[in-house]
Amino acid sequence: MRPKGSQALNFKVLLLGVFFAFLLLFVLRSSISSSQDDTSDLQTFAAAKTSNGVKESKSGANCSPSCDKIPRYLAQALIHYATSSITPQQTLKEISVTAKILEKKSPCNFLVFGLGHDSLMWSSLNYGGRTVFLEEDEAWIEQIRRRFPMLESYHVTYDSKVNQAENLMDVGRGPECTAIADPKYSMCQLALKGLPSEVYEMKWDLIMVDAPTGYYEDAPGRMTAIYTAGMMARNKEKGETDVFVHDVNRVVEDKFSMAFLCQGYMKKQEGRLRHFRIPSHKDSLERSFCPE
Known part of the structure:
Protein backbone atom coordinates (compact mmCIF):
# COMPACT_ATOMS: atom_id res chain seq x y z
CA MET A 1 0.00 0.00 0.00
CA ARG A 2 2.96 2.31 0.31
CA PRO A 3 3.60 4.37 -2.83
CA LYS A 4 7.03 4.28 -4.37
CA GLY A 5 6.94 7.55 -6.29
CA SER A 6 4.81 10.52 -7.32
CA GLN A 7 1.96 10.37 -9.84
CA ALA A 8 1.02 12.81 -12.57
CA LEU A 9 -0.68 16.11 -11.70
CA ASN A 10 -3.89 15.17 -13.48
CA PHE A 11 -4.23 12.13 -11.20
CA LYS A 12 -4.20 14.44 -8.17
CA VAL A 13 -6.75 16.76 -9.75
CA LEU A 14 -9.10 13.86 -10.47
CA LEU A 15 -8.58 12.44 -6.99
CA LEU A 16 -9.54 15.79 -5.50
CA GLY A 17 -12.63 15.65 -7.68
CA VAL A 18 -13.65 12.44 -5.95
CA PHE A 19 -13.30 14.16 -2.56
CA PHE A 20 -15.33 17.20 -3.64
CA ALA A 21 -18.09 14.93 -4.95
CA PHE A 22 -18.17 13.16 -1.58
CA LEU A 23 -18.30 16.49 0.24
CA LEU A 24 -21.21 17.62 -1.93
CA LEU A 25 -23.06 14.42 -1.02
CA PHE A 26 -22.33 15.07 2.67
CA VAL A 27 -23.70 18.61 2.49
CA LEU A 28 -26.83 17.46 0.66
CA ARG A 29 -27.46 14.81 3.31
CA SER A 30 -26.99 17.34 6.06
CA SER A 31 -29.40 19.76 4.37
CA ILE A 32 -32.09 17.10 4.07
CA SER A 33 -31.73 15.95 7.69
CA SER A 34 -32.04 19.52 8.95
CA SER A 35 -35.12 20.40 6.87
CA GLN A 36 -37.40 20.71 9.90
CA ASP A 37 -34.95 23.05 11.61
CA ASP A 38 -34.71 25.06 8.41
CA THR A 39 -38.50 25.55 8.36
CA SER A 40 -38.40 26.92 11.91
CA ASP A 41 -35.47 29.17 11.03
CA LEU A 42 -37.33 30.59 8.02
CA GLN A 43 -40.32 31.44 10.20
CA THR A 44 -38.05 33.20 12.71
CA PHE A 45 -36.29 34.98 9.86
CA ALA A 46 -39.60 36.22 8.43
CA ALA A 47 -40.68 37.52 11.83
CA ALA A 48 -37.39 39.36 12.28
CA LYS A 49 -37.74 40.94 8.85
CA THR A 50 -41.25 42.17 9.64
CA SER A 51 -40.42 43.65 13.05
CA ASN A 52 -36.84 44.82 12.71
CA GLY A 53 -36.24 45.56 9.06
CA VAL A 54 -33.65 44.53 6.55
CA LYS A 55 -30.63 44.72 8.92
CA GLU A 56 -31.74 41.80 11.11
CA SER A 57 -32.86 39.89 8.03
CA LYS A 58 -29.34 39.88 6.60
CA SER A 59 -27.91 38.84 9.96
CA GLY A 60 -30.37 35.94 10.23
CA ALA A 61 -29.46 34.72 6.73
CA ASN A 62 -25.77 34.69 7.52
CA CYS A 63 -26.31 32.63 10.70
CA SER A 64 -28.51 29.94 9.16
CA PRO A 65 -27.58 26.50 10.61
CA SER A 66 -28.18 24.95 7.18
CA CYS A 67 -24.84 26.44 6.03
CA ASP A 68 -22.72 23.52 7.23
CA LYS A 69 -18.97 23.72 7.38
CA ILE A 70 -16.74 21.01 5.90
CA PRO A 71 -15.88 18.63 8.76
CA ARG A 72 -12.34 19.16 9.99
CA TYR A 73 -11.42 15.55 9.23
CA LEU A 74 -12.31 15.94 5.55
CA ALA A 75 -10.67 19.35 5.33
CA GLN A 76 -7.41 17.84 6.59
CA ALA A 77 -7.61 15.09 3.98
CA LEU A 78 -8.16 17.60 1.17
CA ILE A 79 -5.24 19.73 2.30
CA HIS A 80 -2.98 16.70 2.66
CA TYR A 81 -3.59 15.30 -0.82
CA ALA A 82 -3.55 18.74 -2.43
CA THR A 83 -0.11 19.56 -1.01
CA SER A 84 1.58 16.13 -0.89
CA SER A 85 3.93 14.95 -3.63
CA ILE A 86 3.10 11.33 -2.68
CA THR A 87 -0.11 9.86 -4.07
Missing part, protein backbone atom coordinates in the same frame (compact mmCIF):
# COMPACT_ATOMS: atom_id res chain seq x y z
CA PRO A 88 -1.79 6.49 -3.46
CA GLN A 89 -0.22 3.49 -5.16
CA GLN A 90 -3.52 2.44 -6.72
CA THR A 91 -4.44 4.13 -9.97
CA LEU A 92 -7.45 6.43 -10.31
CA LYS A 93 -9.47 3.73 -12.10
CA GLU A 94 -8.63 1.19 -9.40
CA ILE A 95 -9.56 3.61 -6.60
CA SER A 96 -12.81 4.47 -8.37
CA VAL A 97 -14.04 0.85 -8.15
CA THR A 98 -13.97 0.93 -4.33
CA ALA A 99 -15.06 4.57 -4.15
CA LYS A 100 -18.29 3.77 -6.02
CA ILE A 101 -19.16 1.06 -3.50
CA LEU A 102 -18.35 3.40 -0.60
CA GLU A 103 -20.58 6.05 -2.14
CA LYS A 104 -23.49 3.60 -1.90
CA LYS A 105 -22.69 1.99 1.46
CA SER A 106 -20.99 4.65 3.59
CA PRO A 107 -21.08 5.24 6.46
CA CYS A 108 -20.24 1.58 6.94
CA ASN A 109 -17.71 -0.85 8.42
CA PHE A 110 -14.56 -1.05 6.26
CA LEU A 111 -11.63 -3.36 7.06
CA VAL A 112 -8.33 -2.77 5.25
CA PHE A 113 -5.35 -5.12 5.31
CA GLY A 114 -2.52 -2.59 5.01
CA LEU A 115 -1.69 0.93 6.15
CA GLY A 116 -0.25 3.58 3.87
CA HIS A 117 -0.54 7.01 2.33
CA ASP A 118 -3.94 6.10 0.88
CA SER A 119 -5.37 5.24 4.32
CA LEU A 120 -6.50 8.80 5.04
CA MET A 121 -8.36 8.76 1.73
CA TRP A 122 -10.24 5.52 2.51
CA SER A 123 -11.16 6.70 6.00
CA SER A 124 -12.38 10.04 4.62
CA LEU A 125 -14.47 8.41 1.89
CA ASN A 126 -16.10 6.36 4.67
CA TYR A 127 -16.74 9.47 6.78
CA GLY A 128 -19.02 8.68 9.72
CA GLY A 129 -18.31 4.95 9.46
CA ARG A 130 -15.60 2.80 11.01
CA THR A 131 -12.45 2.13 8.99
CA VAL A 132 -9.84 -0.18 10.53
CA PHE A 133 -6.34 -0.81 9.17
CA LEU A 134 -4.20 -3.90 9.86
CA GLU A 135 -0.43 -3.57 9.36
CA GLU A 136 2.54 -5.89 9.95
CA ASP A 137 5.23 -3.18 10.31
CA GLU A 138 5.13 -1.61 13.80
CA ALA A 139 7.58 1.17 12.91
CA TRP A 140 5.44 2.12 9.93
CA ILE A 141 2.32 2.21 12.13
CA GLU A 142 4.01 4.68 14.50
CA GLN A 143 5.12 6.85 11.58
CA ILE A 144 1.59 7.03 10.15
CA ARG A 145 0.06 7.60 13.60
CA ARG A 146 2.25 10.66 14.13
CA ARG A 147 0.97 12.13 10.90
CA PHE A 148 -2.64 10.94 11.06
CA PRO A 149 -3.59 10.19 14.68
CA MET A 150 -7.26 9.96 13.75
CA LEU A 151 -6.76 6.68 11.86
CA GLU A 152 -7.58 3.42 13.66
CA SER A 153 -4.82 0.87 13.05
CA TYR A 154 -3.58 -2.34 14.67
CA HIS A 155 -0.40 -4.37 14.45
CA VAL A 156 -0.78 -7.94 13.15
CA THR A 157 1.68 -10.73 12.41
CA TYR A 158 1.66 -13.25 9.56
CA ASP A 159 3.24 -16.69 9.96
CA SER A 160 3.09 -17.75 6.32
CA LYS A 161 5.48 -16.71 3.54
CA VAL A 162 5.12 -16.37 -0.21
CA ASN A 163 7.24 -19.47 -0.80
CA GLN A 164 4.63 -21.54 1.10
CA ALA A 165 1.78 -20.56 -1.22
CA GLU A 166 1.64 -23.81 -3.21
CA ASN A 167 1.39 -25.96 -0.09
CA LEU A 168 -1.21 -23.66 1.46
CA MET A 169 -3.30 -23.87 -1.71
CA ASP A 170 -3.47 -27.66 -1.24
CA VAL A 171 -4.37 -27.17 2.44
CA GLY A 172 -7.16 -24.78 1.48
CA ARG A 173 -8.92 -27.44 -0.56
CA GLY A 174 -9.44 -29.61 2.53
CA PRO A 175 -12.81 -29.92 4.34
CA GLU A 176 -11.58 -27.98 7.38
CA CYS A 177 -11.04 -24.94 5.12
CA THR A 178 -14.24 -25.13 3.09
CA ALA A 179 -16.43 -25.48 6.20
CA ILE A 180 -18.06 -22.17 7.12
CA ALA A 181 -16.80 -21.00 10.50
CA ASP A 182 -15.64 -17.95 12.42
CA PRO A 183 -11.98 -17.52 11.34
CA LYS A 184 -10.96 -17.02 14.98
CA TYR A 185 -12.01 -20.60 15.80
CA SER A 186 -11.45 -22.21 12.40
CA MET A 187 -9.37 -25.40 12.13
CA CYS A 188 -8.04 -24.24 8.76
CA GLN A 189 -4.33 -23.36 8.63
CA LEU A 190 -5.15 -20.43 6.35
CA ALA A 191 -7.39 -18.67 8.88
CA LEU A 192 -5.83 -15.74 10.74
CA LYS A 193 -6.45 -16.30 14.46
CA GLY A 194 -4.34 -13.56 16.05
CA LEU A 195 -6.24 -10.48 14.92
CA PRO A 196 -7.66 -7.99 17.47
CA SER A 197 -10.92 -9.24 18.99
CA GLU A 198 -12.93 -6.33 17.55
CA VAL A 199 -11.98 -7.43 14.03
CA TYR A 200 -13.74 -10.77 14.55
CA GLU A 201 -16.71 -9.21 16.35
CA MET A 202 -17.47 -6.55 13.73
CA LYS A 203 -19.63 -7.37 10.72
CA TRP A 204 -17.74 -5.82 7.82
CA ASP A 205 -19.46 -4.27 4.82
CA LEU A 206 -16.23 -3.87 2.82
CA ILE A 207 -12.86 -5.61 3.13
CA MET A 208 -9.75 -4.66 1.16
CA VAL A 209 -6.66 -6.88 0.97
CA ASP A 210 -3.67 -4.71 0.06
CA ALA A 211 -1.19 -6.25 2.52
CA PRO A 212 0.98 -7.83 3.79
CA THR A 213 4.04 -7.14 1.65
CA GLY A 214 3.98 -10.18 -0.63
CA TYR A 215 6.41 -9.22 -3.40
CA TYR A 216 9.36 -11.54 -2.67
CA GLU A 217 9.71 -15.20 -1.67
CA ASP A 218 10.41 -14.71 2.05
CA ALA A 219 7.81 -11.96 2.48
CA PRO A 220 4.61 -12.62 4.47
CA GLY A 221 2.27 -13.39 1.59
CA ARG A 222 -1.42 -12.50 1.30
CA MET A 223 -2.68 -16.09 1.25
CA THR A 224 -4.10 -16.01 4.79
CA ALA A 225 -5.45 -12.45 4.46
CA ILE A 226 -7.38 -13.35 1.30
CA TYR A 227 -8.77 -16.56 2.80
CA THR A 228 -9.76 -14.84 6.07
CA ALA A 229 -11.49 -11.99 4.22
CA GLY A 230 -13.58 -14.52 2.28
CA MET A 231 -14.44 -16.50 5.40
CA MET A 232 -15.48 -13.35 7.29
CA ALA A 233 -17.88 -12.58 4.44
CA ARG A 234 -19.31 -16.11 4.36
CA ASN A 235 -19.64 -16.24 8.16
CA LYS A 236 -21.66 -13.01 8.25
CA GLU A 237 -25.18 -13.58 9.58
CA LYS A 238 -26.85 -12.07 6.53
CA GLY A 239 -26.23 -9.79 3.58
CA GLU A 240 -23.28 -9.39 1.23
CA THR A 241 -19.70 -8.22 1.71
CA ASP A 242 -17.69 -6.43 -0.95
CA VAL A 243 -14.11 -7.72 -0.96
CA PHE A 244 -11.29 -6.09 -2.92
CA VAL A 245 -7.85 -7.57 -3.66
CA HIS A 246 -5.02 -5.42 -5.00
CA ASP A 247 -1.94 -6.56 -6.95
CA VAL A 248 -3.71 -9.44 -8.70
CA ASN A 249 -1.00 -9.26 -11.37
CA ARG A 250 1.06 -11.33 -8.89
CA VAL A 251 0.70 -15.12 -8.70
CA VAL A 252 -0.46 -15.39 -5.06
CA GLU A 253 -3.06 -12.63 -5.28
CA ASP A 254 -4.32 -14.00 -8.61
CA LYS A 255 -4.69 -17.65 -7.66
CA PHE A 256 -5.83 -17.26 -4.05
CA SER A 257 -8.46 -14.63 -4.85
CA MET A 258 -9.97 -16.85 -7.55
CA ALA A 259 -9.83 -19.95 -5.35
CA PHE A 260 -11.11 -18.57 -2.03
CA LEU A 261 -13.13 -15.50 -3.04
CA CYS A 262 -14.34 -17.38 -6.13
CA GLN A 263 -14.44 -16.39 -9.77
CA GLY A 264 -18.23 -16.75 -9.66
CA TYR A 265 -18.42 -13.95 -7.07
CA MET A 266 -16.16 -11.58 -8.98
CA LYS A 267 -17.96 -8.42 -10.09
CA LYS A 268 -15.18 -6.46 -11.78
CA GLN A 269 -11.46 -6.25 -12.45
CA GLU A 270 -9.82 -2.91 -13.09
CA GLY A 271 -6.07 -2.98 -13.63
CA ARG A 272 -4.53 -4.77 -10.64
CA LEU A 273 -7.72 -4.61 -8.53
CA ARG A 274 -10.43 -7.26 -8.30
CA HIS A 275 -13.83 -6.72 -6.73
CA PHE A 276 -15.80 -9.66 -5.33
CA ARG A 277 -19.25 -9.60 -3.74
CA ILE A 278 -19.66 -12.55 -1.39
CA PRO A 279 -23.05 -13.44 0.11
CA SER A 280 -23.60 -14.81 3.59
CA HIS A 281 -23.47 -18.61 3.69
CA LYS A 282 -25.06 -18.86 7.13
CA ASP A 283 -28.55 -18.11 5.86
CA SER A 284 -28.28 -20.85 3.23
CA LEU A 285 -26.48 -23.94 4.53
CA GLU A 286 -26.76 -25.79 1.22
CA ARG A 287 -24.77 -23.07 -0.56
CA SER A 288 -21.46 -24.41 -1.92
CA PHE A 289 -18.13 -22.74 -1.05
CA CYS A 290 -17.94 -21.32 -4.58
CA PRO A 291 -20.95 -20.95 -6.88
CA GLU A 292 -21.33 -23.72 -9.45
Whole structure:
Protein backbone atom coordinates (compact mmCIF):
# COMPACT_ATOMS: atom_id res chain seq x y z
CA MET A 1 0.00 0.00 0.00
CA ARG A 2 2.96 2.31 0.31
CA PRO A 3 3.60 4.37 -2.83
CA LYS A 4 7.03 4.28 -4.37
CA GLY A 5 6.94 7.55 -6.29
CA SER A 6 4.81 10.52 -7.32
CA GLN A 7 1.96 10.37 -9.84
CA ALA A 8 1.02 12.81 -12.57
CA LEU A 9 -0.68 16.11 -11.70
CA ASN A 10 -3.89 15.17 -13.48
CA PHE A 11 -4.23 12.13 -11.20
CA LYS A 12 -4.20 14.44 -8.17
CA VAL A 13 -6.75 16.76 -9.75
CA LEU A 14 -9.10 13.86 -10.47
CA LEU A 15 -8.58 12.44 -6.99
CA LEU A 16 -9.54 15.79 -5.50
CA GLY A 17 -12.63 15.65 -7.68
CA VAL A 18 -13.65 12.44 -5.95
CA PHE A 19 -13.30 14.16 -2.56
CA PHE A 20 -15.33 17.20 -3.64
CA ALA A 21 -18.09 14.93 -4.95
CA PHE A 22 -18.17 13.16 -1.58
CA LEU A 23 -18.30 16.49 0.24
CA LEU A 24 -21.21 17.62 -1.93
CA LEU A 25 -23.06 14.42 -1.02
CA PHE A 26 -22.33 15.07 2.67
CA VAL A 27 -23.70 18.61 2.49
CA LEU A 28 -26.83 17.46 0.66
CA ARG A 29 -27.46 14.81 3.31
CA SER A 30 -26.99 17.34 6.06
CA SER A 31 -29.40 19.76 4.37
CA ILE A 32 -32.09 17.10 4.07
CA SER A 33 -31.73 15.95 7.69
CA SER A 34 -32.04 19.52 8.95
CA SER A 35 -35.12 20.40 6.87
CA GLN A 36 -37.40 20.71 9.90
CA ASP A 37 -34.95 23.05 11.61
CA ASP A 38 -34.71 25.06 8.41
CA THR A 39 -38.50 25.55 8.36
CA SER A 40 -38.40 26.92 11.91
CA ASP A 41 -35.47 29.17 11.03
CA LEU A 42 -37.33 30.59 8.02
CA GLN A 43 -40.32 31.44 10.20
CA THR A 44 -38.05 33.20 12.71
CA PHE A 45 -36.29 34.98 9.86
CA ALA A 46 -39.60 36.22 8.43
CA ALA A 47 -40.68 37.52 11.83
CA ALA A 48 -37.39 39.36 12.28
CA LYS A 49 -37.74 40.94 8.85
CA THR A 50 -41.25 42.17 9.64
CA SER A 51 -40.42 43.65 13.05
CA ASN A 52 -36.84 44.82 12.71
CA GLY A 53 -36.24 45.56 9.06
CA VAL A 54 -33.65 44.53 6.55
CA LYS A 55 -30.63 44.72 8.92
CA GLU A 56 -31.74 41.80 11.11
CA SER A 57 -32.86 39.89 8.03
CA LYS A 58 -29.34 39.88 6.60
CA SER A 59 -27.91 38.84 9.96
CA GLY A 60 -30.37 35.94 10.23
CA ALA A 61 -29.46 34.72 6.73
CA ASN A 62 -25.77 34.69 7.52
CA CYS A 63 -26.31 32.63 10.70
CA SER A 64 -28.51 29.94 9.16
CA PRO A 65 -27.58 26.50 10.61
CA SER A 66 -28.18 24.95 7.18
CA CYS A 67 -24.84 26.44 6.03
CA ASP A 68 -22.72 23.52 7.23
CA LYS A 69 -18.97 23.72 7.38
CA ILE A 70 -16.74 21.01 5.90
CA PRO A 71 -15.88 18.63 8.76
CA ARG A 72 -12.34 19.16 9.99
CA TYR A 73 -11.42 15.55 9.23
CA LEU A 74 -12.31 15.94 5.55
CA ALA A 75 -10.67 19.35 5.33
CA GLN A 76 -7.41 17.84 6.59
CA ALA A 77 -7.61 15.09 3.98
CA LEU A 78 -8.16 17.60 1.17
CA ILE A 79 -5.24 19.73 2.30
CA HIS A 80 -2.98 16.70 2.66
CA TYR A 81 -3.59 15.30 -0.82
CA ALA A 82 -3.55 18.74 -2.43
CA THR A 83 -0.11 19.56 -1.01
CA SER A 84 1.58 16.13 -0.89
CA SER A 85 3.93 14.95 -3.63
CA ILE A 86 3.10 11.33 -2.68
CA THR A 87 -0.11 9.86 -4.07
CA PRO A 88 -1.79 6.49 -3.46
CA GLN A 89 -0.22 3.49 -5.16
CA GLN A 90 -3.52 2.44 -6.72
CA THR A 91 -4.44 4.13 -9.97
CA LEU A 92 -7.45 6.43 -10.31
CA LYS A 93 -9.47 3.73 -12.10
CA GLU A 94 -8.63 1.19 -9.40
CA ILE A 95 -9.56 3.61 -6.60
CA SER A 96 -12.81 4.47 -8.37
CA VAL A 97 -14.04 0.85 -8.15
CA THR A 98 -13.97 0.93 -4.33
CA ALA A 99 -15.06 4.57 -4.15
CA LYS A 100 -18.29 3.77 -6.02
CA ILE A 101 -19.16 1.06 -3.50
CA LEU A 102 -18.35 3.40 -0.60
CA GLU A 103 -20.58 6.05 -2.14
CA LYS A 104 -23.49 3.60 -1.90
CA LYS A 105 -22.69 1.99 1.46
CA SER A 106 -20.99 4.65 3.59
CA PRO A 107 -21.08 5.24 6.46
CA CYS A 108 -20.24 1.58 6.94
CA ASN A 109 -17.71 -0.85 8.42
CA PHE A 110 -14.56 -1.05 6.26
CA LEU A 111 -11.63 -3.36 7.06
CA VAL A 112 -8.33 -2.77 5.25
CA PHE A 113 -5.35 -5.12 5.31
CA GLY A 114 -2.52 -2.59 5.01
CA LEU A 115 -1.69 0.93 6.15
CA GLY A 116 -0.25 3.58 3.87
CA HIS A 117 -0.54 7.01 2.33
CA ASP A 118 -3.94 6.10 0.88
CA SER A 119 -5.37 5.24 4.32
CA LEU A 120 -6.50 8.80 5.04
CA MET A 121 -8.36 8.76 1.73
CA TRP A 122 -10.24 5.52 2.51
CA SER A 123 -11.16 6.70 6.00
CA SER A 124 -12.38 10.04 4.62
CA LEU A 125 -14.47 8.41 1.89
CA ASN A 126 -16.10 6.36 4.67
CA TYR A 127 -16.74 9.47 6.78
CA GLY A 128 -19.02 8.68 9.72
CA GLY A 129 -18.31 4.95 9.46
CA ARG A 130 -15.60 2.80 11.01
CA THR A 131 -12.45 2.13 8.99
CA VAL A 132 -9.84 -0.18 10.53
CA PHE A 133 -6.34 -0.81 9.17
CA LEU A 134 -4.20 -3.90 9.86
CA GLU A 135 -0.43 -3.57 9.36
CA GLU A 136 2.54 -5.89 9.95
CA ASP A 137 5.23 -3.18 10.31
CA GLU A 138 5.13 -1.61 13.80
CA ALA A 139 7.58 1.17 12.91
CA TRP A 140 5.44 2.12 9.93
CA ILE A 141 2.32 2.21 12.13
CA GLU A 142 4.01 4.68 14.50
CA GLN A 143 5.12 6.85 11.58
CA ILE A 144 1.59 7.03 10.15
CA ARG A 145 0.06 7.60 13.60
CA ARG A 146 2.25 10.66 14.13
CA ARG A 147 0.97 12.13 10.90
CA PHE A 148 -2.64 10.94 11.06
CA PRO A 149 -3.59 10.19 14.68
CA MET A 150 -7.26 9.96 13.75
CA LEU A 151 -6.76 6.68 11.86
CA GLU A 152 -7.58 3.42 13.66
CA SER A 153 -4.82 0.87 13.05
CA TYR A 154 -3.58 -2.34 14.67
CA HIS A 155 -0.40 -4.37 14.45
CA VAL A 156 -0.78 -7.94 13.15
CA THR A 157 1.68 -10.73 12.41
CA TYR A 158 1.66 -13.25 9.56
CA ASP A 159 3.24 -16.69 9.96
CA SER A 160 3.09 -17.75 6.32
CA LYS A 161 5.48 -16.71 3.54
CA VAL A 162 5.12 -16.37 -0.21
CA ASN A 163 7.24 -19.47 -0.80
CA GLN A 164 4.63 -21.54 1.10
CA ALA A 165 1.78 -20.56 -1.22
CA GLU A 166 1.64 -23.81 -3.21
CA ASN A 167 1.39 -25.96 -0.09
CA LEU A 168 -1.21 -23.66 1.46
CA MET A 169 -3.30 -23.87 -1.71
CA ASP A 170 -3.47 -27.66 -1.24
CA VAL A 171 -4.37 -27.17 2.44
CA GLY A 172 -7.16 -24.78 1.48
CA ARG A 173 -8.92 -27.44 -0.56
CA GLY A 174 -9.44 -29.61 2.53
CA PRO A 175 -12.81 -29.92 4.34
CA GLU A 176 -11.58 -27.98 7.38
CA CYS A 177 -11.04 -24.94 5.12
CA THR A 178 -14.24 -25.13 3.09
CA ALA A 179 -16.43 -25.48 6.20
CA ILE A 180 -18.06 -22.17 7.12
CA ALA A 181 -16.80 -21.00 10.50
CA ASP A 182 -15.64 -17.95 12.42
CA PRO A 183 -11.98 -17.52 11.34
CA LYS A 184 -10.96 -17.02 14.98
CA TYR A 185 -12.01 -20.60 15.80
CA SER A 186 -11.45 -22.21 12.40
CA MET A 187 -9.37 -25.40 12.13
CA CYS A 188 -8.04 -24.24 8.76
CA GLN A 189 -4.33 -23.36 8.63
CA LEU A 190 -5.15 -20.43 6.35
CA ALA A 191 -7.39 -18.67 8.88
CA LEU A 192 -5.83 -15.74 10.74
CA LYS A 193 -6.45 -16.30 14.46
CA GLY A 194 -4.34 -13.56 16.05
CA LEU A 195 -6.24 -10.48 14.92
CA PRO A 196 -7.66 -7.99 17.47
CA SER A 197 -10.92 -9.24 18.99
CA GLU A 198 -12.93 -6.33 17.55
CA VAL A 199 -11.98 -7.43 14.03
CA TYR A 200 -13.74 -10.77 14.55
CA GLU A 201 -16.71 -9.21 16.35
CA MET A 202 -17.47 -6.55 13.73
CA LYS A 203 -19.63 -7.37 10.72
CA TRP A 204 -17.74 -5.82 7.82
CA ASP A 205 -19.46 -4.27 4.82
CA LEU A 206 -16.23 -3.87 2.82
CA ILE A 207 -12.86 -5.61 3.13
CA MET A 208 -9.75 -4.66 1.16
CA VAL A 209 -6.66 -6.88 0.97
CA ASP A 210 -3.67 -4.71 0.06
CA ALA A 211 -1.19 -6.25 2.52
CA PRO A 212 0.98 -7.83 3.79
CA THR A 213 4.04 -7.14 1.65
CA GLY A 214 3.98 -10.18 -0.63
CA TYR A 215 6.41 -9.22 -3.40
CA TYR A 216 9.36 -11.54 -2.67
CA GLU A 217 9.71 -15.20 -1.67
CA ASP A 218 10.41 -14.71 2.05
CA ALA A 219 7.81 -11.96 2.48
CA PRO A 220 4.61 -12.62 4.47
CA GLY A 221 2.27 -13.39 1.59
CA ARG A 222 -1.42 -12.50 1.30
CA MET A 223 -2.68 -16.09 1.25
CA THR A 224 -4.10 -16.01 4.79
CA ALA A 225 -5.45 -12.45 4.46
CA ILE A 226 -7.38 -13.35 1.30
CA TYR A 227 -8.77 -16.56 2.80
CA THR A 228 -9.76 -14.84 6.07
CA ALA A 229 -11.49 -11.99 4.22
CA GLY A 230 -13.58 -14.52 2.28
CA MET A 231 -14.44 -16.50 5.40
CA MET A 232 -15.48 -13.35 7.29
CA ALA A 233 -17.88 -12.58 4.44
CA ARG A 234 -19.31 -16.11 4.36
CA ASN A 235 -19.64 -16.24 8.16
CA LYS A 236 -21.66 -13.01 8.25
CA GLU A 237 -25.18 -13.58 9.58
CA LYS A 238 -26.85 -12.07 6.53
CA GLY A 239 -26.23 -9.79 3.58
CA GLU A 240 -23.28 -9.39 1.23
CA THR A 241 -19.70 -8.22 1.71
CA ASP A 242 -17.69 -6.43 -0.95
CA VAL A 243 -14.11 -7.72 -0.96
CA PHE A 244 -11.29 -6.09 -2.92
CA VAL A 245 -7.85 -7.57 -3.66
CA HIS A 246 -5.02 -5.42 -5.00
CA ASP A 247 -1.94 -6.56 -6.95
CA VAL A 248 -3.71 -9.44 -8.70
CA ASN A 249 -1.00 -9.26 -11.37
CA ARG A 250 1.06 -11.33 -8.89
CA VAL A 251 0.70 -15.12 -8.70
CA VAL A 252 -0.46 -15.39 -5.06
CA GLU A 253 -3.06 -12.63 -5.28
CA ASP A 254 -4.32 -14.00 -8.61
CA LYS A 255 -4.69 -17.65 -7.66
CA PHE A 256 -5.83 -17.26 -4.05
CA SER A 257 -8.46 -14.63 -4.85
CA MET A 258 -9.97 -16.85 -7.55
CA ALA A 259 -9.83 -19.95 -5.35
CA PHE A 260 -11.11 -18.57 -2.03
CA LEU A 261 -13.13 -15.50 -3.04
CA CYS A 262 -14.34 -17.38 -6.13
CA GLN A 263 -14.44 -16.39 -9.77
CA GLY A 264 -18.23 -16.75 -9.66
CA TYR A 265 -18.42 -13.95 -7.07
CA MET A 266 -16.16 -11.58 -8.98
CA LYS A 267 -17.96 -8.42 -10.09
CA LYS A 268 -15.18 -6.46 -11.78
CA GLN A 269 -11.46 -6.25 -12.45
CA GLU A 270 -9.82 -2.91 -13.09
CA GLY A 271 -6.07 -2.98 -13.63
CA ARG A 272 -4.53 -4.77 -10.64
CA LEU A 273 -7.72 -4.61 -8.53
CA ARG A 274 -10.43 -7.26 -8.30
CA HIS A 275 -13.83 -6.72 -6.73
CA PHE A 276 -15.80 -9.66 -5.33
CA ARG A 277 -19.25 -9.60 -3.74
CA ILE A 278 -19.66 -12.55 -1.39
CA PRO A 279 -23.05 -13.44 0.11
CA SER A 280 -23.60 -14.81 3.59
CA HIS A 281 -23.47 -18.61 3.69
CA LYS A 282 -25.06 -18.86 7.13
CA ASP A 283 -28.55 -18.11 5.86
CA SER A 284 -28.28 -20.85 3.23
CA LEU A 285 -26.48 -23.94 4.53
CA GLU A 286 -26.76 -25.79 1.22
CA ARG A 287 -24.77 -23.07 -0.56
CA SER A 288 -21.46 -24.41 -1.92
CA PHE A 289 -18.13 -22.74 -1.05
CA CYS A 290 -17.94 -21.32 -4.58
CA PRO A 291 -20.95 -20.95 -6.88
CA GLU A 292 -21.33 -23.72 -9.45
